[in-house]
Amino acid sequence: SAVISQKPSRDICQRGTSLTIQCQVDSQVTMMFWYRQQPGQSLTLIATANQGSEATYESGFVIDKFPISRPNLTFSTLTVSNMSPEDSSIYLCSVERSGRGETQYFGPGTRLLVL
Amino acid sequence: RKEVEQDPGPFNVPEGATVAFNCTYSNSASQSFFWYRQDCRKEPKLLMSVYSSGNEDGRFTAQLNRASQYISLLIRDSKLSDSATYLCVVSYGYGNKLVFGAGTILRVKS
Numbered sequence: 001s002a003v004i005s006q007k008p009s010r011d012i013c014q015r016g017t018s019l020t021i022q023c024q025v026d027s028q029v030t031m032m033f034w035y036r037q038q039p040g041q042s043l044t045l046i047a048t049a050n051q052g053s054e055a056t057y058e059s060g061f062v063i064d065k066f067p068i069s070r071p072n073l074t075f076s077t078l079t080v081s082n083m084s085p086e087d088s089s090i091y092l093c094s095v096e097r098s099g100r101g102e103t104q105y106f107g108p109g110t111r112l113l114v115l
Numbered sequence: 116r117k118e119v120e121q122d123p124g125p126f127n128v129p130e131g132a133t134v135a136f137n138c139t140y141s142n143s144a145s146q147s148f149f150w151y152r153q154d155c156r157k158e159p160k161l162l163m164s165v166y167s168s169g170n171e172d173g174r175f176t177a178q179l180n181r182a183s184q185y186i187s188l189l190i191r192d193s194k195l196s197d198s199a200t201y202l203c204v205v206s207y208g209y210g211n212k213l214v215f216g217a218g219t220i221l222r223v224k225s
Contacts, residue, residue: 031211033213041217042216042217042218043159043215044215045213045214058212092158092159096211102147103149103161103164104161104211104213105161106158106159106160107158108157108158109157109158
């Protein structure tokens with residue numbers, strides 16, 4: 001498994017502002033992902049964070065709204081831009097070591113409430 | 116139609132009961148299959164991978180039927196600590212994209 005930390009663990013933000021969430025892994029991993037879990041819902045993949053290149057976004061998610069960085073093999077950030085109450089959700093990062101379709105491990109999540 | 120469909124439950128069972136969850140997936144290109152467990156206000160954690168030959172881990176047995184695109188999870192001798200949401204998950208495509216079912220809620224009661 002992998003030890004994954006996320007910062008902040010929770011935040012309350014005003015609409016129109018932006019929040020950057022950090023994900024740190026205790027060892028180098030090939031793949032890092034960002035998911036959203038809206039209240040009462042299951043997880044939805046936002047994007048794959050690619051090291052050294054632009055993130056790959058899923059349908060319905062765009063870079064202007066959710067810019068992602070991945071400067072190295074142990075760290076990634078997700079920014080939620082120009083927030084609205086509809087962005088209130090749990091944001092989770094996950095990692096997969098090998099890139100060969102093996103198990104993904106999840107960080108503890110960041111709980112975001114937008115007022 | 117959702118890519119991964121599960122009965123949302125809740126399944127309310129007494130301790131010691133056997134309970135089975137089912138899941139169907141729509142993408143025949145799916146490559147890997149998992150059951151994750153998510154406790155309230157926690158992140159999902161891998162329970163077990165699912166293989167065509169079936170696999171067992173203690174009280175938990177998972178089965179995969181590729182022809183029917185169907186996955187199951189059987190829990191025997193349920194414990195109070197088994198109460199959680201069980202997520203059926205399939206992966207496919209570049210970079211092991213995971214697609215989650217909506218989850219099945221299990222409540223084990225004494």
